[in-house]
Amino acid sequence: MSSLDPVLAHIEAQRADHLARLMDYLRHPSISAQDIGIGKVAGLLVEMLERLGMEAEAVPTAGHPMVLGRRTEVPGAPTVLLYGHYDVQPPEPLEEWISPPFEPTLRDGRIYARGAGDNKGQHFAQLLAIESWLAVHGRLPCNVIVLLEGEEEIGSPRIADFVRAHAERLKADLVITADGPLHPSGRPVVTFGVRGVVNFELRVRTGRTDAHSGNHGGTMPNAIWTLVHLLSTMKDPDGRITIDGLHDPILPPGNAERAAAEALPVDVAGYLTEMGLSKLDTPDDRGFHDRLMFHPTLTINGLHGGYGGAGSKTVLPCAAVAKCDIRLVPDMTPEQALDCVRAHVAQAAPEVEVVAQGGMLPSRTPIDSPFTAPIVAAVRAARGEEPYLIPSAGGSLPDYVFTKILGIPAFVVPYANADEANHAPNENIEVALFHAGIRTGAALLDQLGQMRV
Amino acid sequence: MSSLDPVLAHIEAQRADHLARLMDYLRHPSISAQDIGIGKVAGLLVEMLERLGMEAEAVPTAGHPMVLGRRTEVPGAPTVLLYGHYDVQPPEPLEEWISPPFEPTLRDGRIYARGAGDNKGQHFAQLLAIESWLAVHGRLPCNVIVLLEGEEEIGSPRIADFVRAHAERLKADLVITADGPLHPSGRPVVTFGVRGVVNFELRVRTGRTDAHSGNHGGTMPNAIWTLVHLLSTMKDPDGRITIDGLHDPILPPGNAERAAAEALPVDVAGYLTEMGLSKLDTPDDRGFHDRLMFHPTLTINGLHGGYGGAGSKTVLPCAAVAKCDIRLVPDMTPEQALDCVRAHVAQAAPEVEVVAQGGMLPSRTPIDSPFTAPIVAAVRAARGEEPYLIPSAGGSLPDYVFTKILGIPAFVVPYANADEANHAPNENIEVALFHAGIRTGAALLDQLGQMRV
Secondary structure: OOOHHHHHHHHHHOHHHHHHHHHHHHOOOOEHHHOEOHHHHHHHHHHHHHHOOOEEEEEOOOOOOEEEEEEOOOOOOOEEEEEEEOOEOOOOOHHHOOOOOOOOEEEOOEEEOOOOOOOHHHHHHHHHHHHHHHHHHOOOOOEEEEEEEOOHHHOOOOHHHHHHHOOOOOOOOEEEEOOOEOOOOOOOEEEOEEOEEEEEEEEEEOOOOOEEOOOOOOOOOOHHHHHHHHHHOOEOOOOOEOOOOOOOOOOOOOHHHHHHHHHOOOOHHHHHHHHOOOOOOOOOOOOHHHHHHOOOEEEEEEEEEEOOOOOOOOEEOOEEEEEEEEEEOOOOOHHHHHHHHHHHHHHHOOOOEEEEEEEEOOEEOOOOOOOHHHHHHHHHHHHOOOOEEEOOEOOOOOOHHHHHHHOOOEEEOOOEOOOOOOOOOOOEEEHHHHHHHHHHHHHHHHHHHOOOO | OOOHHHHHHHHHHOHHHHHHHHHHHHOOOOEHHHOEOHHHHHHHHHHHHHHOOOEEEEEOOOOOOEEEEEEOOOOOOOEEEEEEEOOEOOOOOHHHOOOOOOOOEEEOOEEEOOOOOOOHHHHHHHHHHHHHHHHHHOOOOOEEEEEEEOOHHHOOOOHHHHHHHOOOOOOOOEEEEOOOEOOOOOOOEEEOEEOEEEEEEEEEEOOOOOEEOOOOOOOOOOHHHHHHHHHHOOEOOOOOEOOOOOOOOOOOOOHHHHHHHHHOOOOHHHHHHHHOOOOOOOOOOOOHHHHHHOOOEEEEEEEEEEOOOOOOOOEEOOEEEEEEEEEEOOOOOHHHHHHHHHHHHHHHOOOOEEEEEEEEOOEEOOOOOOOHHHHHHHHHHHHOOOOEEEOOEOOOOOOHHHHHHHOOOEEEOOOEOOOOOOOOOOOEEEHHHHHHHHHHHHHHHHHHHOOOO
16 A cells, blocks of 8 residues: 555545635635735644644744745655745625635535635645645655745735745755646646746827827827837737847747647637637737747737827827836846847837836746656546646746746646636635645655655 | 008007907807807897998807808909807816906906907907998998808817808808917918818727736737737838828929928927927928928827726736827818728728718818919008918818818918917907907908909
């Protein structure tokens, strides 16, 4: 009999208790944006980590504390850093909740509560996996560090500095995050990366004041035309970004990443219908997942200038602003991308000001990492299904703090249903998936425990 | 002795009376936008026209009445239609007036009151010129039709239909409008035309809803990019409009028009300073007045889509709107221009909707009209200065109702100072220019009376 089987049996036996304890955990609000309940929940977690035999601490920061626990007693076994966050989104609009956000309610096989999926239900499952393993075996098969952030829902403003300052205590061989949803089909996924992002504004003022389009049309430059002509030099009509040097640092995806992207299911017709589109964006010669994973984008988030009210107004606008973001793929950086934008604008429209608004590095863990096989095996063991391997999400998360600052591979192994309604009213997690999450957590410990580093 | 000299002497003798009567006229509000005092002022004008021996009438319309007077007793002499408007702009903001808008006040050689310059002071000068001529000679030297509109300040919505319906009663050989200001230098001007205009919106919706720029950047089309790329095909970076067929109907200005435009003073440095510009608009190879008189423009009046608040928002916008106007030169028409825009958009970005918002034909009376010489001579006689001849104003006014519907040449001979502050608080007319306007009106009657048609 394997080491895992009795743990899975224990988990099965504890279903009612695990569920009751999750519901109890979800009763405690911990709303970072509103500074509600943070200290209380951080304290509960430290107590729980201590009960798991960890040296545990709520490490103060300039913002909300980082909850840190360590149990590193297995020489030669890998150390896994389990990252999650104990803060939740504000629950508003309250009137749209069928049951109150902090009165967890079972309905239709789901637990409804703020944080059920994002992220309390998921990191709690990880902790229950550790607890279950200890209940059966008395010691863990690998070393575990738990890091639970209290500011993820407000943009993780302090995590990079925290990880830099505590790199020694966080020294691990890999990071696993249980957050986000499974594939909409219900299949489990393992995600290996995220795109980065850099935000900036293009601002132009061509005159002192808006003017009459008849009396000045032909003599006074138009701020919107300036932006239109500048932007049209930054991306061609076929959708290819034409900013010199922007693509230079891009590492083409490896064969394993390409193969994984191609293996993902594609339903373009369904996507078009869901989003109300008549066609996919340009360029036309890229596969669906290829577009989201392996290419930078230049998105105009907003463009505003001149008259926007009802009817017409014959005004010649003197000012306009375009807000833009560029999604970054490895090894682009926000600074490098912004430098290219600045150089392009200085040449094409020097009267336009580029205003940087921050960004985030991309992150991508190679699919052929030595940890991929054990993680996939763990998911298979816990779920009886093969996970989809997602080389990169389209969006941006601060995974780079692990891959670039700590220099270790990072994996996202989500436990929640695709319709978890995170950030929205009636957030929920399927009860069965919560239990499957505990099983997956235990299987991960088991698989990692069989490795030697 | 000329017929004019005793009239000018009479006008000189009546200065105090004329000024007092203008101030009395300005005491009566006639605010078309607020429907205040219109009927009363129309009635006063009909009485005044009757005292000038005219068959006079306030002709009802679906809006405010048109005041019409005719005195056509001189066979063989030309008939001049004197156009003006008796409605005024709302006086708000009242707190910015030094003296109340409807309590005309003399200060620094000016009469301050709403309508002093725009347009009561100017058409009243024309009527006092007729009165003065009649006082001296008992009969007029030419035929006169007076048309005073009550809705000019709300965009003349009914004048085209009115002129069409009453073409017989309005049958004249030329139209003279005393409205607008002299040249900023103080020199008189005669203006021969206006650019037309057509307003339209370019609207695009690329999806059902705005989306996350990370999760959808690369797959979902961006409405703002669609407009940027479309607009960039409509005007090149050098400022030349690139809409097929748009320029086809353009009649190049004649030698007289070119010469007149070149004779106008130009102070580019002063213009740049006044407007806060670092340079003139493109294209670079056109003279200052050439730009405003002889070329169409394509102005983006406003462009709005996506996020416009503080900071950044990583949104991918599904909708955007550009409001545009095209200024038209002879013989472009709003319909023709719009047809070209529609054809261009249908080819370049069929997903974009073109929404027409109305327009106005251009109008241009040839500078070598047989009436130019007598008008210039009249200005010279009344003012002792040569007027600048302005082939076209940059803006748009419904002059076409005279040149295209009635088919007669139209001239604008303004009497007011350049700083009349029309449409603004502390509107005024210089007292000396009001009297000069009466003299000019009399000199025009004299000059036209010497013609035979």
